[in-house]
Amino acid sequence: SQQGEEDPQALSIQEGENATMNCSYKTSINNLQWYRQNSGRGLVHLILIRSNEREKHSGRLRVTLDTSKKSSSLLITASRAADTASYFCATRPIQGAQKLVFGQGTRLTINP
Amino acid sequence: DGGITQSPKYLFRKEGQNVTLSCEQNLNHDAMYWYRQDPGQGLRLIYYSQIVNDFQKGDIAEGYSVSREKKESFPLTVTSAQKNPTAFYLCASSTDRGYENTEAFFGQGTRLTVV
Numbered sequence: 001s002q003q004g005e006e007d008p009q010a011l012s013i014q015e016g017e018n019a020t021m022n023c024s025y026k027t028s029i030n031n032l033q034w035y036r037q038n039s040g041r042g043l044v045h046l047i048l049i050r051s052n053e054r055e056k057h058s059g060r061l062r063v064t065l066d067t068s069k070k071s072s073s074l075l076i077t078a079s080r081a082a083d084t085a086s087y088f089c090a091t092r093p094i095q096g097a098q099k100l101v102f103g104q105g106t107r108l109t110i111n112p
Numbered sequence: 113d114g115g116i117t118q119s120p121k122y123l124f125r126k127e128g129q130n131v132t133l134s135c136e137q138n139l140n141h142d143a144m145y146w147y148r149q150d151p152g153q154g155l156r157l158i159y160y161s162q163i164v165n166d167f168q169k170g171d172i173a174e175g176y177s178v179s180r181e182k183k184e185s186f187p188l189t190v191t192s193a194q195k196n197p198t199a200f201y202l203c204a205s206s207t208d209r210g211y212e213n214t215e216a217f218f219g220q221g222t223r224l225t226v227v
Contacts, residue, residue, distance in 0.1 A: 031213045042118075042202060042218035043155075050213055088154060090216075098162050099170070100145065100206070100216055104154040 005103050006089060012109040019076040021106040023089030024069075030092040032065055032072050037086045037105070046074075046087075079110045115139070118203050118219035124227050125190065125197065133188045133222045135203035144186040145204040145216065148172060155202060161186055190224065198226050 007022045023032070031050045035043040049056045049065045049072065056063045062075040076083055088105045116137040125131045135144065143162050147155040157170030161180040175194025180186055186205075190197045200223050204216040 033215060035216075035218075040200075040221070040223075042220045043204075043216075044218070045215035048213060048215055092213075098143065098168070099157060099160060100204070101157065102147070102155040107152075 006087070006106045008106060009104065010107045010109070012111060013079060015079060015081055015110050015112050017079055019079050019083070019108055019110075021074045021087050021108070023072045023074070023103055025072075025089075025091050025103075026070065028094045029067075030094055032063075032092075033090045033100075034061075034063060034072075034074050035088045035090060035102075037088065039085075043088065076108075079108075081110050081112050084108060084110045116203060116205050116217050116219040118201075118222050120222060121220065123222055123224045125224060126227060128192045130189055130191050131224065133190070133201055133203075133224070135186045135188065135219060137184050137186075137205045137217070139205055139207075139217060140183070141205035141207050141217070142183070143206045143208060144180070145206075146170075146176070146178065146186070146188045147202045147204065149200040149202060149221075158188065158201075197224055199224060 005024050033048045034046045037043045047058045047063050049063050060077045065072045086105045086107050088102050090100050090102045119134045145160045146158040149155050156172050158176050159178040161167035164183050167180050177189045200221050202221050203219045206216045208214045
């Protein structure tokens with residue numbers, strides 16, 4: 001069963017704009033992670049936010065976590081054509097913490 | 113150069129054949145995972161292993177089998193019982209057994225096609 005659900009499924013913006021992707025999940029978690037996947041490749045870890053954290057930054061990335069709403073958002077500022085990829089959230093549930101459960105992903109296209 | 117290596121990159125299977133996908137890591141990670149990804153979809157967990165000689169079924173284990181005889185290796189066999197095996201298969205590893213806050217490292221994937 002999918003723990004995380006991303007929204008929107010696809011997003012297309014102009015270079016330089018900000019991109020926001022959302023993730024909702026169903027059960028209590030230890031942490032939530034965001035990954036990036038270029039077409040036909042493996043996933044690359046971007047950022048991890050623990051259940052007791054509300055916001056985290058890494059370069060042009062900003063992640064928020066609202067455990068009361070069971071949701072997270074990933075903001076990419078000043079987007080570049082190279083940011084074109086699929087982005088996935090993944091959760092470590094408290095029940096079954098040995099699993100890493102992924103959502104469906106958001107396909108982001110940055111137009112030059 | 114540490115990392116996680118999947119082979120082959122492309123694999124073709126005839127109807128009724130078993131095929132084995134290789135996954136090797138030299139990161140000294142305890143946990144290893146196999147995921148299946150269908151076009152335009154997310155990742156679904158097939159099997160995972162937290163320690164040598166132990167593994168657990170994920171959400172879609174039917175038609176697949178694994179072994180974990182060595183810490184660095186976690187091969188996946190797609191059996192003839194898997195009716196729709198054409199997909200992109202991803203292997204991952206992480207340091208923790210689920211109780212620490214660490215990331216997963218992924219291989220570059222194996223694209224399996226039934227011919």
